[in-house]
Structure formats: structure tokens, C-alpha cells
Amino acid sequence: MPRIYLETYGCQMNVADSELMLGVLAAQGYVQSGVPEGADVILLNTCAVRDNAEQRVVGRMGELQRHKFPGSIMGVVGCMAQRLGPILLEQVPAVDLVVGPDGYRNLPELLRHAQGGERVSDVEYRSWEHYEDVPQVRESGPTAFVTVQRGCDYQCTFCIVPTTRGPERSRQLVDVVRETRQLVERGVSEVTLLGQTVNSWQEGSEDFADLLRAVGAIEGVRRIRFTSPYPTDFTPRVIEAMATTAAVCEHVHLPVQSGSNAVLKRMRRRYTRERYLEVVAALRQAIPGITLSTDIIVGFPGETEEQFRETLGMVMEAGFDDAYTFKYSVREGTPAERIAEHVPDEVASERLQRLIDAARLQTRQRNAVRVGQVHEVLVERPAKRGHLMLARTRQNFLVLVDVPRDSVGAYRRVRLTGTTGSTFTGALEHGSLVVI
Ligand code: SAH
Numbered sequence: 001m002p003r004i005y006l007e008t009y010g011c012q013m014n015v016a017d018s019e020l021m022l023g024v025l026a027a028q029g030y031v032q033s034g035v036p037e038g039a040d041v042i043l044l045n046t047c048a049v050r051d052n053a054e055q056r057v058v059g060r061m062g063e064l065q066r067h068k069f070p071g072s073i074m075g076v077v078g079c080m081a082q083r084l085g086p087i088l089l090e091q092v093p094a095v096d097l098v099v100g101p102d103g104y105r106n107l108p109e110l111l112r113h114a115q116g117g118e119r120v121s122d123v124e125y126r127s128w129e130h131y132e133d134v135p136q137v138r139e140s141g142p143t144a145f146v147t148v149q150r151g152c153d154y155q156c157t158f159c160i161v162p163t164t165r166g167p168e169r170s171r172q173l174v175d176v177v178r179e180t181r182q183l184v185e186r187g188v189s190e191v192t193l194l195g196q197t198v199n200s201w202q203e204g205s206e207d208f209a210d211l212l213r214a215v216g217a218i219e220g221v222r223r224i225r226f227t228s229p230y231p232t233d234f235t236p237r238v239i240e241a242m243a244t245t246a247a248v249c250e251h252v253h254l255p256v257q258s259g260s261n262a263v264l265k266r267m268r269r270r271y272t273r274e275r276y277l278e279v280v281a282a283l284r285q286a287i288p289g290i291t292l293s294t295d296i297i298v299g300f301p302g303e304t305e306e307q308f309r310e311t312l313g314m315v316m317e318a319g320f321d322d323a324y325t326f327k328y329s330v331r332e333g334t335p336a337e338r339i340a341e342h343v344p345d346e347v348a349s350e351r352l353q354r355l356i357d358a359a360r361l362q363t364r365q366r367n368a369v370r371v372g373q374v375h376e377v378l379v380e381r382p383a384k385r386g387h388l389m390l391a392r393t394r395q396n397f398l399v400l401v402d403v404p405r406d407s408v409g410a411y412r413r414v415r416l417t418g419t420t421g422s423t424f425t426g427a428l429e430h431g432s433l434v435v436i
């Protein structure tokens with residue numbers, strides 16, 4: 001049986017897409033290999049959101065090409081493949097195959113051509129594509145990603161995603177529900193709904209509030225997460241559905257990007273600092289204890305020291321529990337490429353460090369006061385080191401707990417006993433075992 005080795009970079013959507021590709025190829029008799037040695041097909045599922053993400057892939061292609069043998073194929077798929085298309089074939093001789101996010105259905109045929117000695121690419125946009133009939137190959141476990149929306153129609157000026165993933169399309173509610181039901185049958189109790197602006201999901205008159213309610217009504221779904229929502233798509237209806245659907249977890253990842261109105265405008269984000277804070281306030285009021293994480297970019301063209309300080313202030317004012325921080329990376333063909341006022345790299349690096357320090361300090365402080373609290377955790381998997389298991393609270397805190405290995409998938413009540421600042425240790429609260 002032919003063997004496929006697949007590496008995934010970037011966001012959760014890529015993880016979900018890799019599961020799709022494994023499904024497409026499994027139907028052709030491919031089996032997954034954990035190592036590149038001897039693999040008939042090596043695929044890299046790539047990210048194009050920042051230059052360093054692409055550079056990592058370039059480096060990895062160099063390393064992996066030594067595992068090629070006559071007749072074997074190395075393919076680049078995903079966002080970087082879509083962005084560069086056939087240019088990748090020209091620039092990297094070891095690459096035989098280039099396929100964008102809407103072309104995975106054609107992988108078997110493209111592979112046949114490649115195995116016949118052709119070098120092939122498929123970077124067509126197919127705005128109807130949802131891969132509805134493709135059964136994914138997923139790792140077993142209690143959590144799963146469910147894609148509910150592909151592509152993006154927002155035009156944030158820094159972002160390559162609308163180019164790499166094409167136009168936005170929502171998947172039908174019945175299909176999302178059917179897939180979730182199947183997951184529950186296989187032991188999944190927590191689903192994360194995926195989309196680039198996931199809370200703008202819509203099907204006719206039904207909106208994201210209806211989707212949350214429909215998924216929340218499925219028996220066996222105990223936790224719902226979603227990523228990433230767009231701040232201004234949190235309508236009162238959506239917030240109400242979150243507050244009243246028991247399974248929806250008390251955590252939201254809410255990318256803010258900047259705390260300066262001038263920068264937000266140049267980024268073409270659809271909100272001001274004030275509007276963003278209103279959304280935060282509405283979420284906090286409706287969902288007690290909700291935690292917030294965010295994405296922030298520093299060094300966007302024209303960002304002044306003063307504007308950067310507004311971003312620093314935003315970290316505290318919004319009360320983020322966690323922040324993913326990035327140095328702006330210019331992406332070819334995006335509108336921001338044409339904004340002339342480049343921020344020097346040393347300045348951007350220095351701002352990034354200050355932001356990281358401020359965000360970390362805040363995470364630490366917020367977590368320190370949580371020690372002693374009791375939370376329900378879902379045991380997800382063994383921790384990387386030692387014998388402890390990794391579990392997660394509804395508010396998205398990671399907790400190391402001393403429970404048997406066969407507790408994966410179980411819900412337990414734990415008391416948080418300590419924190420490293422970012423993760424926690426926890427002890428079982430006896431006599432309060434939670435049955436799934
Ligand atoms: N809609 C998606 C965005 C995907 S990109 C979501 O909300 O998850 C993920 C994050 O990468 C963005 O939120 C942004 O903070 C960051 N990012 C996107 N383009 C970038 C760029 N050109 N330079 C630096 N960071 C970028």
C-alpha cells in the first residue's frame with residue numbers, strides 16, 4: 001500500500017484540511033506514515049500568513065527532499081501553495097505538486113500525473129467546495145475541529161488569507177450537525193467550529209446563533225468552542241445564544257490586531273477601539289467568567305510610538321488572558337504593501353518584546369489569582385513529559401493532572417493547585433466525579 005507522510009503548519013483550519021486530505025487519499029488506499037523515510041508521497045500543508053511561516057517551509061522542503069526516491073512525490077499544499085502556485089515548481093526543483101485549499105478533491109488524479117513524471121499545480125478557486133462527501137481521517141480523541149465556513153470576504157489590508165483561501169462560503173447547518181453527530185458517536189464531546197470570521201456564518205435567515213443552538217442541542221456535545229470570531233459579528237443574538245447554550249465554553253479568541261483607531265482604520269478592521277471594548281463588555285456581562293485571548297500585530301506601516309502605546313494599553317483595558325503577538329510581515333499583493341511608512345525592523349522588534357512582556361505579565365497575574373479555584377476539566381491527552389495528563393477547563397486553561405492514562409475523554413473536577421504563569425497543576429476534587 002502506498003504511504004503518505006504529511007506535515008501541517010499554521011492554523012486549526014489547516015489541521016482540519018490535513019484530515020480531509022488524508023481522507024481523500026485513504027479512499028485511494030494510501031496509509032499514513034509517521035516518518036518521511038520511505039514515504040511514496042510527502043506533503044507539506046503550509047501557511048502563508050507571515051514570511052517566517054513560509055521560510056520554515058522552505059527550510060523543511062530542503063530537509064525532506066533527501067527522502068525522495070525515484071517515483072516518490074513531494075507536494076506543497078495549502079496557503080503558500082495557493083499564493084505562489086506554479087512559481088513554486090519553477091523555484092524548487094524537488095517539488096512535484098502544488099495544490100491550493102480548494103483543490104484537495106483532485107489530489108488522487110494530480111498525484112497520478114505527478115507519478116507519471118509531470119510537475120503539476122492546481123490553484124483554482126472553487127467557491128462551492130465544502131468537501132461534503134469526503135470522510136476525514138482524524139486522530140481519535142475527545143476533541144475535534146468542524147469546519148463551518150471556508151474562505152474570507154473581509155479585506156483586512158495586511159492579510160493574505162482572502163487570496164489564499166478564496167471567497168467566504170458557509171457550510172449548511174444540516175451538514176455541520178450531521179458531522180458533529182458522527183463525531184459524538186466516535187467519542188468526541190468537544191467540538192471547535194472553524195471559520196476565518198466564524199461568527200459571520202450564515203445560511204439564508206439562519207445565523208451563527210442558530211448554528212450554536214443547533215450544535216448545542218446534539219446529545220453528547222458537552223463543549224463547543226469556535227475560532228476565530230470577528231469582533232463586530234458578535235451581535236446581541238449571537239451573544240444571547242452563547243449565554244443560553246450550556247455547551248458553549250466561557251472563552252473567546254477575539255483578534256484585536258491593534259488598540260489604535262488610526263491603525264485599525266489603515267488595517268481596514270471594521271471597528272474602533274471603543275467598539276471593540278463594547279463587545280468585550282457585552283460578552284463579559286452575558287457570560288460571567290468568560291476569558292479572552294487575542295491576536296495583535298505590531299509594526300504595521302505608519303504605527304507611531306504613541307499608537308503602539310495605545311495597543312499596550314488595550315491589553316490591560318480589555319483584560320486579555322492570553323495574547324498571540326506578531327511582528328507585521330508584508331505580504332505581496334495585499335493593500336498594506338502600498339502603505340509607504342515602513343516601521344524599521346529594530347523598532348518593530350523592540351515593540352514586539354515590550355508587548356510580549358506586558359501580555360505575559362498580565363497572564364501571570366490573572367492566573368495567579370485563579371489558584372485555588374475548582375474547575376471542570378476534560379482530560380485530553382498525556383502531557384509531553386512525565387506521567388501527568390493534560391486537561392483543559394471550559395475557560396481554556398491547561399491543567400496538568402495526575403489521573404490514569406485511560407481517563408482521556410473523561411470530565412473531572414479539579415482544584416487548581418499551582419501555576420507556571422501560563423499553565424496550571426490541578427488535583428482531583430474527590431467525591432465530585434463527573435460522569436460523561
Ligand atoms: N481570520 C483569521 C485570521 C487568520 S491570520 C483569524 O481571525 O484567525 C491569524 C492572525 O495572524 C491574525 O489575526 C493576525 O494577527 C496575524 N496576521 C495576519 N496577517 C499578518 C501579517 N501580514 N503580518 C503579521 N501578522 C499577521
Ligand code: F3S
Binds near residue numbers: 153161196
Ligand atoms: Fe484575514 Fe481579516 Fe479575513 S485577518 S482572514 S482578512 S477577517
